[in-house]
Amino acid sequence: EPLVIACINHKGGCGKTTTAVNLAAALSAGNKDMEIPKRRVLLIDLDPKGNIATTFGIDKRNLGPSMNELFKGGVDSSSIKLNECLISPKTLTKSMQNAFVRQNPERKRGPPKDLKVDNLWLLPADLDLSGVEIDLATRIGRENRLRLAMQNTVSQFDVIIIDAPASLGLLTINALAAAQWVLIPVQAEFYALENMSQLMDTIRNVQKAVNPGLRLFGITLTMVQRSRLSGTVAEQARKHFGDRLFKTEIPRLVSIAEAPLDGAPIVIGMKPNKSNPGSLAYWNLASEVSERIEII
Amino acid sequence: EPLVIACINHKGGCGKTTTAVNLAAALSAGNKDMEIPKRRVLLIDLDPKGNIATTFGIDKRNLGPSMNELFKGGVDSSSIKLNECLISPKTLTKSMQNAFVRQNPERKRGPPKDLKVDNLWLLPADLDLSGVEIDLATRIGRENRLRLAMQNTVSQFDVIIIDAPASLGLLTINALAAAQWVLIPVQAEFYALENMSQLMDTIRNVQKAVNPGLRLFGITLTMVQRSRLSGTVAEQARKHFGDRLFKTEIPRLVSIAEAPLDGAPIVIGMKPNKSNPGSLAYWNLASEVSERIEII
Ligand SMILES: Nc1ncnc2c1ncn2[C@@H]1O[C@H](COP(=O)(O)OP(=O)(O)OP(=O)(O)O)[C@@H](O)[C@H]1O
Ligand SMILES: Nc1ncnc2c1ncn2[C@@H]1O[C@H](COP(=O)(O)OP(=O)(O)OP(=O)(O)O)[C@@H](O)[C@H]1O
Numbered sequence A, B: 001e002p003l004v005i006a007c008i009n010h011k012g013g014c015g016k017t018t019t020a021v022n023l024a025a026a027l028s029a030g031n032k033d034m035e036i037p038k039r040r041v042l043l044i045d046l047d048p049k050g051n052i053a054t055t056f057g058i059d060k061r062n063l064g065p066s067m068n069e070l071f072k073g074g075v076d077s078s079s080i081k082l083n084e085c086l087i088s089p090k091t092l093t094k095s096m097q098n099a100f101v102r103q104n105p106e107r108k109r110g111p112p113k114d115l116k117v118d119n120l121w122l123l124p125a126d127l128d129l130s131g132v133e134i135d136l137a138t139r140i141g142r143e144n145r146l147r148l149a150m151q152n153t154v155s156q157f158d159v160i161i162i163d164a165p166a167s168l169g170l171l172t173i174n175a176l177a178a179a180q181w182v183l184i185p186v187q188a189e190f191y192a193l194e195n196m197s198q199l200m201d202t203i204r205n206v207q208k209a210v211n212p213g214l215r216l217f218g219i220t221l222t223m224v225q226r227s228r229l230s231g232t233v234a235e236q237a238r239k240h241f242g243d244r245l246f247k248t249e250i251p252r253l254v255s256i257a258e259a260p261l262d263g264a265p266i267v268i269g270m271k272p273n274k275s276n277p278g279s280l281a282y283w284n285l286a287s288e289v290s291e292r293i294e295i296i
């Protein structure tokens, strides 16, 4: 029985994708020193922008059967099985190494040996998912298409992380219906608290109407920098969510944004240590997440 | 005949709202030294997050008839007229001054006299618009609801700026169908160029299928900072879009993000000069936009 976590926030650009990708990569790799066990992780991209494939250097024009077919098929006649749409660790690794070479032609030695993933699978998305979302409105069981597609096909994973788009449309509702846990990345900025309260209302509605088992996994502060807003938002979040707020705060660092230039998310591309504070921050978050997974 | 500009990008958090609000405020105020004439401006918020009302300190729980009613009504029986949903410059000004006082209780002198707008109207949004978007999928003329609502009611404005959400769903399609011009704020980051090309495809589809008159007003680089990515993205954007790329680059500055703490967007809250580079940048962009409006 895999643990299913949806990474949700209708505020744009608050680090959903960066958080989903780095947590998935770290949890799949594990880390002995930090006592994070290896896990088999499936990363599901539910965002038509399809940024996750791009992070790993995957060319979306060469994708095989995809998420879109899973949503478009009839409720019991979906001719595509979820497993047929998955990109394997082997393919992800090859793609990352090719991306490294393509984007760093001046580095003659090529990609580092440890630029790889062993236990991470990806279910990618592409832009057609926008049209799929619009069509989905008229279909029977429209909130449950992802949940249905996941049945009987995902027992081989320990953790499934779903990256949702910045909206409260049917794709996000599908993520909330398919998940057991919600992880909310929050950027400390002017609209953060108002957007949080909108989001909590939506989650409550989904709990009542579609998924009573849905619970809050945690809130994580992202892109943190010194500012009048940072302090206030962090304080309010702590007051409201108590220990649901992860202790690790992810700082705003150009290195985190630029990691995909080297073909991989920062937790893979850089060792977690004092000279790589971006990698260290996401590994620390992964450690907190891993502990929380073990207590659940 | 107002000029209608839609502020569009399905990438989240790239500065659509900040750009829409600051341009609308600057164009409505005008600036003699910068040769920007005063214009009557309508700002339309099409994003269920409703961040624009919040920027001006408007309490969304007290909104009268809203955008949602415009979309929900029958094609010819919409009982609500767009003009009934508008928030006037007088109400916006009062709200900004109250927000200033509420958020700065330690400042005994109260809000500055020039914390006001004279020629800016707002059509606000709230979270129910998410549900409205889902229901819209099954309605006749679903792409044209905003365009219809705008007919016969907006001739009193010189410029209309529409702020769209971070998605390519029906709300954004309505913005593209109702607009004559598209303004694209772009943050120079890893996914920027791929997302741009996805967006241009969507715009082309809307041009073919729904709005042949739609044209590109311009591209504007936002949240610019020194980084490997900044240079590459700016260079590629310049190559691809030529003079469609505005010369003004908006720097990443905490002051821009924190301006709403003083009850107003930065172009109203701070004078455009060397000690307020955030305000200066957006006023410079407004000046370029104003010139482009005059040539069109
Ligand atoms: N801690 C950080 N420091 C600096 N840049 C960051 C950080 N986290 C994310 N970024 C960058 O900020 C941008 C937005 O992040 P990301 O795409 O993860 O957000 P998102 O919530 O998934 O956005 P969307 O709403 O568009 O899906 C990306 O270019 C990303 O690389
Ligand atoms: N130039 C800038 N420097 C620093 N912060 C900025 C700048 N422009 C915008 N911001 C802040 O970044 C955040 C995202 O900006 P904004 O909300 O305008 O983007 P958006 O594209 O409208 O997002 P969404 O996709 O959620 O609608 C906001 O908190 C805003 O105040």
Ligand SMILES: [Mg+2]
Binding pocket: A016, A017, A018, A047, A051, A163, A164, A165
């Ligand atoms: Mg994302």
Ligand SMILES: [Mg+2]
Binding pocket: B016, B017, B018, B047, B051, B163, B164, B165
């Ligand atoms: Mg916005």
